[in-house]
Amino acid sequence: MSDPIRTLVHQLSRLPGIGERTATRLVHHLLRQDRALMHALAHSLVDVAERVHECPRCCLLCATEGPCAVCADLRRDDTLLCVVASIQDQAAIEATGEMRGRYHVLHGTLSPLDGVGPEEIRVQQLLARLGSDDRAVTEVILATPPSVDGEATALYLSRQLAPLGLKVSRIASGVPVGGDLQLADRLTLSRALSLRRVL
Amino acid sequence: MHLEHLSCDGLRNLVEVELSPGRRVTLIVGDNGEGKTNLLEAIHLASSLRPLKQLERQRELLGEGRERGVIRARFEADGPLPVDIVVEGHGKRATVAGKAVRDASELWRKVGVVAFLPDENALVRGGPELRRRMLDRVAFSLDPGFAVVARRFDEALERRNALLKSPRVDVEQLASYDAPYAAAAATLTLARAAAAHRLAPRFAAEARAIGGAALDAALRYQAALDDASGDAGMARGHDELAALALAALGRAREHDIRRRTTSVGPHHDDVALLTDDRRARFLASQGEARALVLALKLAQLRLVTEVRGQAPLLLLDDVAGELDRTRAARLFGAVDETGAQTFVTATHTSALPPLHDAVVVHVRDGRVTPREAA
Numbered sequence: 167m168s169d170p171i172r173t174l175v176h177q178l179s180r181l182p183g184i185g186e187r188t189a190t191r192l193v194h195h196l197l198r199q200d201r202a203l204m205h206a207l208a209h210s211l212v213d214v215a216e217r218v219h220e221c222p223r224c225c226l227l228c229a230t231e232g233p234c235a236v237c238a239d240l241r242r243d244d245t246l247l248c249v250v251a252s253i254q255d256q257a258a259i260e261a262t263g264e265m266r267g268r269y270h271v272l273h274g275t276l277s278p279l280d281g282v283g284p285e286e287i288r289v290q291q292l293l294a295r296l297g298s299d300d301r302a303v304t305e306v307i308l309a310t311p312p313s314v315d316g317e318a319t320a321l322y323l324s325r326q327l328a329p330l331g332l333k334v335s336r337i338a339s340g341v342p343v344g345g346d347l348q349l350a351d352r353l354t355l356s357r358a359l360s361l362r363r364v365l
Numbered sequence: 366m367h368l369e370h371l372s373c374d375g376l377r378n379l380v381e382v383e384l385s386p387g388r389r390v391t392l393i394v395g396d397n398g399e400g401k402t403n404l405l406e407a408i409h410l411a412s413s414l415r416p417l418k419q420l421e422r423q424r425e426l427l428g429e430g431r432e433r434g435v436i437r438a439r440f441e442a443d444g445p446l447p448v449d450i451v452v453e454g455h456g457k458r459a460t461v462a463g464k465a466v467r468d469a470s471e472l473w474r475k476v477g478v479v480a481f482l483p484d485e486n487a488l489v490r491g492g493p494e495l496r497r498r499m500l501d502r503v504a505f506s507l508d509p510g511f512a513v514v515a516r517r518f519d520e521a522l523e524r525r526n527a528l529l530k531s532p533r534v535d536v537e538q539l540a541s542y543d544a545p546y547a548a549a550a551a552t553l554t555l556a557r558a559a560a561a562h563r564l565a566p567r568f569a570a571e572a573r574a575i576g577g578a579a580l581d582a583a584l585r586y587q588a589a590l591d592d593a594s595g596d597a598g599m600a601r602g603h604d605e606l607a608a609l610a611l612a613a614l615g616r617a618r619e620h621d622i623r624r625r626t627t628s629v630g631p632h633h634d635d636v637a638l639l640t641d642d643r644r645a646r647f648l649a650s651q652g653e654a655r656a657l658v659l660a661l662k663l664a665q666l667r668l669v670t671e672v673r674g675q676a677p678l679l680l681l682d683d684v685a686g687e688l689d690r691t692r693a694a695r696l697f698g699a700v701d702e703t704g705a706q707t708f709v710t711a712t713h714t715s716a717l718p719p720l721h722d723a724v725v726v727h728v729r730d731g732r733v734t735p736r737e738a739a
Contacts, residue, residue, distance in 0.1 A: 276538060278527035283538060314520045314545045322541035352510040353517055356552050360603055 171197075223295060225271040225288045227253055236260075236269060243267040244302040249292065249323065251275045251310045259309060267307075268300065275310055275319040284322065292323070296330055305333040312339045312357075366442040366476060366675050367706040371411060376426060376434035376452060377403035378731035385735070386708065387724030390700075392717070393710045395728035401710035404728060405480070405680045408708055411438035411448050412478040412678050414459055414469040419498075424454045428731075442475045470509030477506060477677035479666050479705075481659075481696075483687050488661065489645050489654040493635035497557075499661065500586065500636050504560035506669045506677070511556050518553040521546040522627060529625045539618070547610035550630045551603050554588045557634060561586030567664035575663075575695055576656045582640050584661075589633035659692060663699050676705035684709065685716035694718050 171193055178189035196204050218227050221234035228234035236242065246267025250256045251274060259265050272287040284290075296303055308323055310316040324334045340358030341350050350358070373382040378400045384391075393401045402417070406426070409417045416426065427434050434452040439445060450459045459466040466472060488495050504511040525542045528534060565584040572582035590610050591601065601609075613629040614621075621628055638645040638657055645657055670676040679700060684693060697718055700707050711717055714725065727734045 276541065278524045278531070278538070278542075283535060314517065314524055314542070314549070317545040318524070318538075318541040321544055322538060325537065325541065351513045352508060352556065353513050353552060356555075356603055357548075360548075 220271075220273075223299060224269050225273060225291055226256060226269060244300070245304040246307065247296075247300065247303045247305070248307045248309050251316060251319070255309065255311070265307075268303070270295070272310070272319070275313070275315040276322060277315050284326075287319075289323065289326065293326060296327070296332070303332060305335060307335050307337065309337045366440060368408065368412070368438060368678060369441050369445075370439045371407060372435075372437040373404075373407040374435050375428050375431040376407050376410075376436060378428055379403050379407060379434075380428075380731045382407070382731075382733045384726065384733055385724075386706070386726075387722060388706060389704075390707045390709060390720045390723040392714060392720065392723045392725045393708060393728055394712070394714060394725060395710075396712060400728045400731040402682055403731070404733065405682055405708060405710060407436050408438075408678065409478055409480060409680060410450055410452075410457075411436050412440075412472070412476040414450070414457070414466065414472055417480055417482065417680075417682075423452070423456060426452050426457075427454065440476055446475060448472065448476075468512060470505070470512045473505065473509045477669060477673065478680060479506075479662065479669060479677050480680040481662050481682060481684055481687075483683045485658045486651065486654040489638055489649055489657045491646075493633075496636040496638070497632075497634055499665075500557055500560055500564070500634075503564050503665055503668065504556050506665070507560055507563065507672055508556070511560075514549075514552050514556050518549040518631065521549040522630065522632060525627050526625075529621055529627065534622050536618075536622075539622075543611055543614045544607075546627075546630070547607045547614060548603075550590060550610045551606035553631045554590050554606055554634070555603060557631065558586055558588060561636065563668055564661075564664055567667055568660055571660035571663040571667075572657060575660055575692055576653070580640065580653070580656060581642075582638065582645070582657060582660065583642070585637045585639060587635045587637050589629070589631055589635075655687060656692065659688065659696060663696070666699065666703055666705065670703045670705070676703040679703075679705040679707040681707065681709045683711065685711050690718065 174193050175186065175189045178184055178192055179186045184192075196207075217229045219229075220226070221228050221237055223233050223237045226234045226236060230238075232238075243266045246265075247270060248259060248265050248267055249270045249272065250259060251272050253271055256269050256271055260269075270288070270292050272289070272292070274282055274287040276282060276284065276287070296306075306323075306327055308320040310319045320336055324336075327334050338361060339354070340361060341347060341354060347355070367388055368386055371382070371384040371386070373379050373384075382404065384404070393404055395401045406417050409415065410426075420426065432453065436448075436450040436452070438448045438450075440448065446462055448459065448461050450457055459472075461472055461475075488499060501511070501515060505515075521542065525539070525546050528539050528542060561584065568584045569582055572580045576582070590606055590613070610629065614627075617628050638661075640649065640653065640657070645654070649657060666676070666679060681696070684696060688696065697720065701721075709717065709720075724735075
């Protein structure tokens, strides 16, 4: 195996879910294809590396100069801010079409097992924007996942946000819509009961 | 539900094993160290994906110099149910009916197993950890969803302890983990209380049946979240228990920070086994402890059979060495009643009470040779 191939295999196998065998297969697949594919791939990688950055306001990733498309959209509700752990979560919530307000992406949750504390996620950025550009916000929706770390992150944020006097809410969790109660796990059912609401 | 066929190779000392067990009792005969218990291990893994005993390292499951062990089991559970397991040094992979298994509860819903091992007197006379694990297995067998509840609590405890062990404890962060921890602790406590509630009367009845009226035994779940205990865990609702836990965490915070570990929670639960209202742990003789262990196991077998509507597999390792003839007869009587497909190991067939329709196999140096029906 010549050096450039080995280097590429090594680089690819650093990606999550890709071991050395898969990386080797991918490289040999590329070598069998038209070389234009590799050039296009390399160009895309460089383009992403150079142009994609975090939006200075909401921390979403974007390729535009300055704020992202969501932040630049003047029709959005400035009083509502939804805090999510990841870009994928933001995309999922946005896809519902229910959330007409603004977003803030933490890029993670608290995670003591990985040594991730508040300084490692975008908590300071959140507090800073609520104190400056986003003074119009009246409600912050905490949409971190219902995992232990996600719950703790929501509670941590609610404590940090308390002095600002905003309404702070947490997304509900419980039985999935269209789901069968008998099949819901005990934990989900127990939460659904404990977080029940009056009709 | 029953096991129709099992092939196994590379697991501990087992070599190219092909086992076609009896529908009722399979007697596994061989000298000590030949691989009888290892065969039970293969059956236990195939029916629950869990090892017979807690392992220090996965590697212990593999034979010397073996990189992998393979188990292929074919169950009959409302249709053929093939289970394939590959054990490697760092972990195991399993497929049930050709699909990769994500968690063991999927298999438990269809198969299930109860095992009697020698030297389990520690269950009565040892510390609370073994009894907690026993209760958790019962809870899991009543509701495989218990695995999610237990895992959630473990995750919360692990994170809280990680924060307490960090060089400079961030109190704000620690406090943020208190509520999810308290909620997980309350859910686990309630699930354990429910399991104990169902196990307790069966345990008392089995103890009386084994030891006679003189053996007045009781089982009581002692929830660390609720020292008053008894059935109190059942009487309190989830939110009340969680609030209790949260308050206790607050009171223990300074202490926990100093000790760098979480002192409040169901990881300190115990299951008290009582004879004549006194703790058997400190009082029971070896013989009495053995009778209580047997009563616990029979109570589990009956409860699991009742809940599932069919008996789980039953593995009895060297029971003849553990039980006198009367108790062994009592055990096999219960086995007959439940109709559980049973695997019994022994050094000699003569050590056991007569067994109907038993298939006898011989284990020698990790290999299994079929024998005549007894």
